[in-house]
Amino acid sequence: MAPPRLNTRGDEVLFRAGTGTFALLLIAIVGAIALALYEGSRLSIQAFGWQFWRTDTWDPVVGQFGARPFIWGTLYSSILALIISTPVALGIAIYISELAPEALRRPLVFVTELLAAIPSIVYGLWGIFVLVPFVRGLQVATPEWLRGVPLFEGPPLGVGMLSAALILSIMVIPFSSSVAREVLKAVPQSQREGAYALGATRWEAIRMALFYARTGIVGAVMLGFGRALGETMAVTMVIGNSPNISLSLYAPQYTMAAVLANEFAEATDDLYLNALVEIGLVLFAITLVINVISRTFIWSMDRQRRPRLVRTAAMRAGA
Amino acid sequence: MTLVHTSVPALAVPPRDAPLEPWQRPVAIDVERLNFFYGAKRALEDISVRISSHLVTAFIGPSGCGKSTFLRTLNRMNDIIPGTRVEGKVLIEGRDIYAPGTDVVALRRRVGMVFQKSNPFPKTIFENVAYGVRINGLTRSRAELEERVEESLQSAAIWDEVKDRLHDSALALSGGQQQRLCIARALAIRPEILLMDEPASALDPIATQRIEELIYSLKSSYTIVIVTHNMQQAARVSDRTAFFWLGRLIEYGATDRIFTNPAEKLTEDYVTGRFG
Numbered sequence: 001m002a003p004p005r006l007n008t009r010g011d012e013v014l015f016r017a018g019t020g021t022f023a024l025l026l027i028a029i030v031g032a033i034a035l036a037l038y039e040g041s042r043l044s045i046q047a048f049g050w051q052f053w054r055t056d057t058w059d060p061v062v063g064q065f066g067a068r069p070f071i072w073g074t075l076y077s078s079i080l081a082l083i084i085s086t087p088v089a090l091g092i093a094i095y096i097s098e099l100a101p102e103a104l105r106r107p108l109v110f111v112t113e114l115l116a117a118i119p120s121i122v123y124g125l126w127g128i129f130v131l132v133p134f135v136r137g138l139q140v141a142t143p144e145w146l147r148g149v150p151l152f153e154g155p156p157l158g159v160g161m162l163s164a165a166l167i168l169s170i171m172v173i174p175f176s177s178s179v180a181r182e183v184l185k186a187v188p189q190s191q192r193e194g195a196y197a198l199g200a201t202r203w204e205a206i207r208m209a210l211f212y213a214r215t216g217i218v219g220a221v222m223l224g225f226g227r228a229l230g231e232t233m234a235v236t237m238v239i240g241n242s243p244n245i246s247l248s249l250y251a252p253q254y255t256m257a258a259v260l261a262n263e264f265a266e267a268t269d270d271l272y273l274n275a276l277v278e279i280g281l282v283l284f285a286i287t288l289v290i291n292v293i294s295r296t297f298i299w300s301m302d303r304q305r306r307p308r309l310v311r312t313a314a315m316r317a318g319a
Numbered sequence: 320m321t322l323v324h325t326s327v328p329a330l331a332v333p334p335r336d337a338p339l340e341p342w343q344r345p346v347a348i349d350v351e352r353l354n355f356f357y358g359a360k361r362a363l364e365d366i367s368v369r370i371s372s373h374l375v376t377a378f379i380g381p382s383g384c385g386k387s388t389f390l391r392t393l394n395r396m397n398d399i400i401p402g403t404r405v406e407g408k409v410l411i412e413g414r415d416i417y418a419p420g421t422d423v424v425a426l427r428r429r430v431g432m433v434f435q436k437s438n439p440f441p442k443t444i445f446e447n448v449a450y451g452v453r454i455n456g457l458t459r460s461r462a463e464l465e466e467r468v469e470e471s472l473q474s475a476a477i478w479d480e481v482k483d484r485l486h487d488s489a490l491a492l493s494g495g496q497q498q499r500l501c502i503a504r505a506l507a508i509r510p511e512i513l514l515m516d517e518p519a520s521a522l523d524p525i526a527t528q529r530i531e532e533l534i535y536s537l538k539s540s541y542t543i544v545i546v547t548h549n550m551q552q553a554a555r556v557s558d559r560t561a562f563f564w565l566g567r568l569i570e571y572g573a574t575d576r577i578f579t580n581p582a583e584k585l586t587e588d589y590v591t592g593r594f595g
Contacts, residue, residue, distance in 0.1 A: 101401075193438070197427055198451030198454065199451060
């Protein structure tokens, strides 16, 4: 974008310096957060080293801390949420951008964006009062032969991995579907026309558009994943908060964000506090990596001389 | 292919040197009183025209005169633009393509199209050409498909340039090559009619010349309709020329006559460069 025209040179220098400072400040803040997390977890890093990532025990009483169940819970719940939400989000994006009549398009966009505006705690309350009883019902109704499968083991508690994954997927849908929608919108009409002109059906033309937008769509999905990783409140309320490593969808588990939210206020000794901050550091690192990867995907569409729109859309939706 | 003959069967196959007037040739596309609307706005008014088989017909006229819109009504490409409406008839092989129950996908297979801006898919050169063949299930084996791809690339005069890199991305080709690839892609499904919407307008003179040569060589096998805003190009490549102005067909006839001895004042003003 062209810089705004300013009438005097002095103004321009000031303007540049000012905006530049703010931009640098942003980088500085990210750096400062990383540094603070590192400083705050120094005791724990010294005490456990890399073992911290690999140990299952989380026992404040004896001063033994390992993050593995939380890392597992975070990744597992987010991956499940991704698996559930991706087809739905893509379906919404395709419907809105390719199929919906003009009159329906705006309301649908509005509603999906509204979903994103609902506070996490409200999702959590809905989760406790509606989703958890529903999931418990499902669990009770699990046929006997399924109960042996590791995915469905355990007592029907309602709270647990399945509830967390479901609530996360609902929360993630507005993000991934709006990025996917914008990415699809940025696919030049000439691509669809090219397909139609060769005798493509509507579905085939849509598939061509999806193919054209593939990297951006992967980016959209990953962006949703990044959000799921850090989601705290709603998950804390429905996941059962029990540090288990289990494949079972029914088992109560724990996430990194949830343990921070639950235990930070009670962390009495320094090592305990440091271990919690280190969990924050781990979460920060994982989220950072996922976001870098997803953005690389979205930007790579740009690098292949695709419309600038894709990038701005991704930035807007992911901001 | 079977063609609809005009009401003057004796003249359906004219002697070689007979004057080329539109009604003396087999008709590939017969348009009757076609009106086209964008919402409430009428973009084409009562167009009636007979496009002859195995000739090149050029549509000329100033920007916004409706020539591209008209071209796109011939394979129902405007269907995908919401809020548009067509009245009238377009007969191809005697059947109205706007009649209810028309299979639009089958229609577009028979009436191929090349666009103003080359639009290769972000796939390999091979896959671009193979796409239409695949989705329409036109070949039975890989060998047959490969043969079809090669043949199409040869017809589009691009085979020699790409034969060693069929599995490279089509996006790495130059603009002119991309456009010839798009022509190859259109030819691969063996249409009977080829619509070209300003196919050379984004190309440099040398690439343009290659496209024009290509059009000339394709004429024996296809009925070609080309929209161009370049009058020299129309004069060079076409046998018939139709002049459009403000959504109306002003004059239609043999290209030589349109450019040397137009019947209408408007046509004369346009071809002599007085406006447009």
